[in-house]
Amino acid sequence: MRRVAIIGCGQSKHGRRTDVNQAELVAEAVWAAIEDANIGPEDIEAYAVGNMQGFGGICQPDLVFADYIAAGGKAMQRVATGGTVGGSTAHLGYYEVASGMYDVVLAVSWEKHTDSAEPGATTGLLHVAFANLSYMMKIGMDMRSFAIMGLAGAAAGISAYQAAFYMARSGCRIEHFDMVAAKARRNAAKNKYAHLKWPNCTPEDIAKTEMLIWPMRFGHVCPASDGASCVIYANEDAVRRLGVKEVAWVKGVAAYADEEADQGESYQGTAVVDYSDQTGAILSAKKAYERAGIKDPRKEIDMAEIYAPFPHQELMFSERLGFFDDGTAWKAVEEGVTEIDGDFPICPSGGVNTTNAIGSSGMQRVVEAALQIMGKAEDHQVPKDVRNAVAHAWGGQVQFNTVMVLGDRPKGW
Amino acid sequence: MGLIKEKFDKTMQVEGEWNIGAYRWKAPEGYLDEYVRNFKERKIIGTLCTSCGRAYVPPREICARCFTETTEKVEVSQYGEVLAFLVSPPLEKGKVVIAGIDAVQAGFLKEGERIILAMVRFEGTASSMVLPLINIEPEKVRVGMKVKAVWAEECQGKLADLVGVEPAFEVKYE
Structure with a gap:
């Protein structure tokens, strides 16, 4: 396989974007990346695009925006893997260059929640949840059970269950979730693209927010953002030919699916007893590290951008990705290890907990990890030297995972 | 960049209604019908994988x-x-609104009650399921606690027959 580098990164401003439509939002990130790489749209040979299906109310947005991103006359493919889609799209772009099929490929993914009456719900989740619930009503579920199922909500619901599992497994307390959420908001205040900014936010501030369902507070929940993120890949020769100076090399990628957690399709049981197991994340990390030639992730990797819409997921995934032992990440948080100036910074951008344009989120992790390596993360650049960084994405019924290892030099240099 | 957004502060919204009545969702036939039918005899019948047990x-x-x-x-x-x-x-009125219905107002849930949702693994199974945990104060719930199934007074072979779980033993805390 060929060596592949990220030569340009672009993000739209994330938040409530009523000033743009989907095509303009996508174009904003794409043009930012093209300008960042200092190339022209004519240099791009193929487009990998990705979006969570149906969350923004428009089902096939790729039909309308191709013109806005100069994709006419080029190869274009769309990916949809639920919340993981940004990570999967980033992988697709990488595959296309690594395989030798194209030399320069642009990968962009996005979400525009505000076009939907209930962000993410109207067309995205309800057709899953209501279909299942309708079926359960048919086999005799009563209205009380229906209401009880609704207490925990959809995606937040399965995450609340997962948080409870994680607490039972690790022995951490709700205070640790408050600490992680406060860190995310403080970090986001330094990131000009982030949505939910709260300078000097403390765990006590988070603890004052309303308890939705124990152990999940309102202050733990991510916002529904609009946004797009984009990276441009090039092979070694193209990097030289285009005269790009600052790059981040892709050293290894891996993606694994696991079985559905929660009661799966039509209320059937699944073998995932503990939702915080995350076997897919463990397998993805192991394979990606193997491909990247990394033996000791905690020592060789300098920072990580983890897909964690809820604070327990930052703790859980940082363990599954091999940075801390199972059930111990909360101790590292207590010691400040994962702070922006800590020994192992996690989500210095504020992460998905503060900015969640679902389709964009996975790609944004790749963008942020690449920016840290190139030293272009501006106010949220970590003070330590970043040689290797990990970008992770997660989605589906908590079962899809992608891991990408980026470095300041290609594998084997 | 020369995009349209530089000329307008806001995008236009166009109102419209679509009938999506053509939507169909296929559920597997049989498995859960049989599962809930056995609830009439207060039996929990699962399926066994003969390959992995x-x-x-x-x-x-x-x-x-x-x-x-x-x-x-x-x-x-x-x-x-x-x-x-x-x-x-x-629970309060106006807090649990599902598909436009206020579950407390409609009487599905009682005002002031606290619902405990437990992830339960029945002995001998290799899967977990979410069920309401009843007949216990939330403060007394512990991870690892033994529970047993609670059935409706008259079981009719419906999903609602399995009301939830309750502590299997009386728990005393000092």
Whole structure:
């Protein structure tokens, strides 16, 4: 396989974007990346695009925006893997260059929640949840059970269950979730693209927010953002030919699916007893590290951008990705290890907990990890030297995972 | 960049209504019908994967670990273990609105009650399920606690027959 580098990164401003439509939002990130790489749209040979299906109310947005991103006359493919889609799209772009099929490929993914009456719900989740619930009503579920199922909500619901599992497994307390959420908001205040900014936010501030369902507070929940993120890949020769100076090399990628957690399709049981197991994340990390030639992730990797819409997921995934032992990440948080100036910074951008344009989120992790390596993360650049960084994405019924290892030099240099 | 957004502060919204009545969702035939039918005899019947020995409750058509059909039925214990749990705050009107219906106002849930949702694994099964945990104060719930199935007074072979779980033993805390 060929060596592949990220030569340009672009993000739209994330938040409530009523000033743009989907095509303009996508174009904003794409043009930012093209300008960042200092190339022209004519240099791009193929487009990998990705979006969570149906969350923004428009089902096939790729039909309308191709013109806005100069994709006419080029190869274009769309990916949809639920919340993981940004990570999967980033992988697709990488595959296309690594395989030798194209030399320069642009990968962009996005979400525009505000076009939907209930962000993410109207067309995205309800057709899953209501279909299942309708079926359960048919086999005799009563209205009380229906209401009880609704207490925990959809995606937040399965995450609340997962948080409870994680607490039972690790022995951490709700205070640790408050600490992680406060860190995310403080970090986001330094990131000009982030949505939910709260300078000097403390765990006590988070603890004052309303308890939705124990152990999940309102202050733990991510916002529904609009946004797009984009990276441009090039092979070694193209990097030289285009005269790009600052790059981040892709050293290894891996993606694994696991079985559905929660009661799966039509209320059937699944073998995932503990939702915080995350076997897919463990397998993805192991394979990606193997491909990247990394033996000791905690020592060789300098920072990580983890897909964690809820604070327990930052703790859980940082363990599954091999940075801390199972059930111990909360101790590292207590010691400040994962702070922006800590020994192992996690989500210095504020992460998905503060900015969640679902389709964009996975790609944004790749963008942020690449920016840290190139030293272009501006106010949220970590003070330590970043040689290797990990970008992770997660989605589906908590079962899809992608891991990408980026470095300041290609594998084997 | 010369995009349209530089000329307008806001995008235009166009109102419209679509009938999506053509939407169909196919549910697997049989498995759960049989599962809930057995509730009439207060029995929990799962499916057994003869390849790996996992018993699934609720039953499952395929074992995703072995990628084999699970055709064998197996009755599992009424006793189980709390693996993890959620506790709702005291319920209020206007807080639980599902599909436009206020569940407290409509009387599905009682005002002021606190719902405990437990992730339970029934003994002998290799899957967990979410059920309401009743007849216990939220403060007394512990991970690892033994629970047993609670059935409706008159079971009719419906999903609602399995009301939830309650502590299997009386728990005393000093």
